[in-house]
Amino acid sequence: MQRYISLQATPDALARCRDNQAAASVQEYFIEVGNLASGAPVGIPVVMAKGAHEGPCLWINGQVHGDEINGMVAALRFVRELPLNELQGSVIVTPTANPHAFDARRKRTPLDDLDLDQSFPGHDAGLATQRLAAALTTAMAGCADALVSFHTMGPAFDCEPFAVFKQAPAHAGVSESDVLRLLAHFEPGCACLMPLELRAGELPGHLAGALDYWMLEAGKPAFMIELGAGGRLDNRHVAKGVQGLKGMAGALGLFPGASAGAAPASLVRVNRYQHVTCASGGLFERLAEPDTELRSGQAYGRIMDLYGRVTETLSFSTPARLIGIRRDPVVHSGDRVAFVAHEWEKAVV
Numbered sequence: 001m002q003r004y005i006s007l008q009a010t011p012d013a014l015a016r017c018r019d020n021q022a023a024a025s026v027q028e029y030f031i032e033v034g035n036l037a038s039g040a041p042v043g044i045p046v047v048m049a050k051g052a053h054e055g056p057c058l059w060i061n062g063q064v065h066g067d068e069i070n071g072m073v074a075a076l077r078f079v080r081e082l083p084l085n086e087l088q089g090s091v092i093v094t095p096t097a098n099p100h101a102f103d104a105r106r107k108r109t110p111l112d113d114l115d116l117d118q119s120f121p122g123h124d125a126g127l128a129t130q131r132l133a134a135a136l137t138t139a140m141a142g143c144a145d146a147l148v149s150f151h152t153m154g155p156a157f158d159c160e161p162f163a164v165f166k167q168a169p170a171h172a173g174v175s176e177s178d179v180l181r182l183l184a185h186f187e188p189g190c191a192c193l194m195p196l197e198l199r200a201g202e203l204p205g206h207l208a209g210a211l212d213y214w215m216l217e218a219g220k221p222a223f224m225i226e227l228g229a230g231g232r233l234d235n236r237h238v239a240k241g242v243q244g245l246k247g248m249a250g251a252l253g254l255f256p257g258a259s260a261g262a263a264p265a266s267l268v269r270v271n272r273y274q275h276v277t278c279a280s281g282g283l284f285e286r287l288a289e290p291d292t293e294l295r296s297g298q299a300y301g302r303i304m305d306l307y308g309r310v311t312e313t314l315s316f317s318t319p320a321r322l323i324g325i326r327r328d329p330v331v332h333s334g335d336r337v338a339f340v341a342h343e344w345e346k347a348v349v
């Protein structure tokens with residue numbers, strides 16, 4: 001028996017589904033996007049929890065990159081544990097926005113090698129990735145009041161959970177403090193401001209094509225939580241994600257009776273960061289742990305060649321904050337070895 005309701009990605013499709021859904025219930029949907037050559041349906045699964053009373057809508061997207069697992073697990077655990085009779089509003093979980101990449105355990109869509117998080121709002125007559133993006137944005141348009149877009153660092157890294165947020169366009173009316181107040185509930189090690197212009201040390205890509213930016217443009221607070229690293233399920237990070245979702249739901253007013261857990265009053269706001277690459281190929285050995293501060297000149301890693309000689313020792317000439325560091329020791333010239341903050345400050349939220 002099919003448990004979910006299949007729906008076409010027409011404008012406001014999910015808002016209408018919510019109107020028709022019984023109060024205090026959870027319903028599963030499937031946004032149709034097409035099919036594989038074999039005929040297997042391609043689409044985006046949706047879990048919608050509707051509370052006993054009307055109220056705001058929190059949207060949680062579990063992954064846009066197919067090898068990032070912790071966020072989708074946190075989202076699904078959270079939505080399945082919701083006390084529906086106390087819920088005032090709704091929670092929508094899209095565990096994966098990119099089923100092609102998820103099935104292939106890859107960051108990008110294997111069919112066209114595009115990055116879904118650079119493809120929003122998408123094209124309904126475009127490539128496979130653009131069709132996924134268009135289906136999701138069409139079905140979700142006007143439906144949610146805030147978005148958490150879960151990510152992780154790549155499988156080659158280790159990190160503690162942190163947040164990344166973008167500046168909303170001026171016309172959108174979303175202030176930075178709106179965003180910081182919500183993301184603080186995840187107690188991130190830091191919150192990195194991601195500029196839209198490409199700069200040295202940033203990964204190449206069209207950042208205005210991100211899912212959270214699409215929501216910001218619509219005037220809704222949205223941000224990314226990097227919930228650990230990819231290619232694995234880390235229950236410690238998942239639990240932190242669930243806790244953050246509970247706090248954020250409370251702050252949005254989804255549980256008016258309960259006292260919303262207090263978010264930290266301040267967080268580390270990172271204004272300048274860098275993806276660091278190595279010059280030498282060989283074996284990378286880490287000398288420092290994520291979420292630690294590095295003194296000027298302190299080595300955080302070194303590279304040994306296959307003759308046993310240290311060919312490169314990595315450090316910075318000014319103090320830095322190590323956010324993520326490589327765990328996969330095999331590196332080529334130009335591989336990423338660390339993600340670091342160079343300018344940060346304490347921000348009151």
Ligand SMILES: [Zn+2]
Pocket residue numbers: 064065068150151152
């Ligand atoms: Zn990602």
